[in-house]
Amino acid sequence: MASMKKLINDPATVVADALRGVAAAHPELRVDHDQRVVFRGDAPVRGKVGLISGGGSGHEPLHAGFVGSGMLDAACAGEIFTSPVPDQMVAATKGVDGGAGVLHIVKNYTGDVMNFEMAAEIVAADSGTEVIAVVTDDDVAVQDSLYTAGRRGVGVTVLVEKIAGAAAEEGQPLAEVAAVARKVNANGRSMGLALTSGTVPAAGRPTFDLPDGEMELGIGIHGEPGRRRVPIANAAEAAEMLVAPILADLDFSGGDGVLAFVNGMGATPLIELYVVFQEVNTLLAKAGVTIARSLVGPYITSLDMAGCSITLLKLDDELLRLWDAPVNTPALRWGA
Structure with missing residues (x-):
């Protein structure tokens, strides 16, 4: 087996090293290296709803790359593909509390959901801060997976963070910011495919075996299994394999596109x-x-996995206006 090739110093310190980077x-950001939380430099913003998210590392730029004006106020970095712990989420929540409450944006993975719930309970008991969680579950590929009860939270997470972040930046109250986040999740659907596996640094080998000539749909x-393995396809065929289930799951016609x-x-x-976008x-x-x-672009990744999601x-x-609103983060920036 070929040795792992990665530009790292030590698999045990890769997350801490990356946060120093x-x-x-x-x-313009502030990093709490003890708790592994990335904050907006001006957090907490008085009178503004605070938005935090987080998850396992290895999906960069999700989530730390989306911290900044018009998007997240803080992001918690777990170990590779591992949920952050409640203490991190508590530190993040308290650190963005500007007096208007805090929204937790949580991908639907069992560890993330459980740990964010625990953190919200701790913060409420300590300070009385109102915390609302919105869970993203937009993946149409499978109903349950190794990590979830129900659908997985994937690409829509980025869109929730941007659109809810714009609502918070406008000064909307917590209930309205949460309602916007839920609306995005309810009206978004995703599906992805892999051509190769990613390699977790601590493991030193691909997460799963995907033979030449096959892709995971x-x-x-x-790297959780998908619906099925299929022969490798061209871009047009692959796009249809992803788009057809999305269109079958929700009526996207009409409205504002x-x-x-x-x-x-x-x-x-x-x-x-x-090439895929054109298809x-x-x-x-x-x-x-x-x-x-x-x-x-690569906005919610899986280390060095080859593949894409739609x-x-x-x-x-409302969603158009909030999408177009200014945003200034390391990974997403316009109008600011």
């Missing part, structure tokens, strides 16, 4: 993602679905 590269962001998000899983170059564009046009906004979000006037 984040702090050095983005002095409906893969999870931790959709946000179409083609996401890279970490090792797939942009040229391939744009998605063709498929949606045939289905009578109008693309109003687009996002293409997310569609049904838009209305």
Whole structure:
């Protein structure tokens, strides 16, 4: 077996080392290295709802790359593919509490959900701060997986963080910011595929075996099995395998069109993602679905996995306005 090739110092310190790099590269942010929490430099913002998220590392830029004006106020970094612990979430929640309450954006994985719930209970008992959690569960590939009860939270998580973040930046109250986050989750669907496995540094070998000539359809962001293994397909065939189940799960016609998000899983170059986007564009046009906004790039990854995911979000006037609102984070920036 070939030895692992990674630009790291030590598998045991890769998360801590990366957070030191984040702090050095983005002095506008503040990093609590003890708790492994990345904060907006101006957090807490008085009178503004605080938004936090977090999860296992290895999905960068999710979540720390989305900390900043118009998006998250803080992000907790767990070990690779491992939920942060409640103490981290407590530190993050208290650190962004500007007096208007805090929204937890939680991907639907058992450890994340349980630990965020525990943190919210601790914060409420300590300070009385109101905390509302919104759980993302947009993956149409499987109903239950190794890590979840119900659908997994995947690509829509990025869209929830951006759109709810814009609502909070406008000064909307906690209940309304949470309602916007729930609306995004309810109107978004995703599905992904893998061409190769990712390699967790501590393991030193691929997470799963995917033979040459095959791809995993409906893969999870931790390398969980998908719907089925199929022969390797070209971009047009692969896009149809992902788009068809999404369109079958929710009516995306009418309204103000959709946000179409083609996401890279970490090792797939942009040229391939744009080839896939063009195929998605063709498929949606045939289905009578109008693309109003687009996002293409590696925004929720799985280490060095090759593959992509497709997310569609049904838009209305409110969601369009909040999507277009200024955002200034390391990984997402416009109008600011």
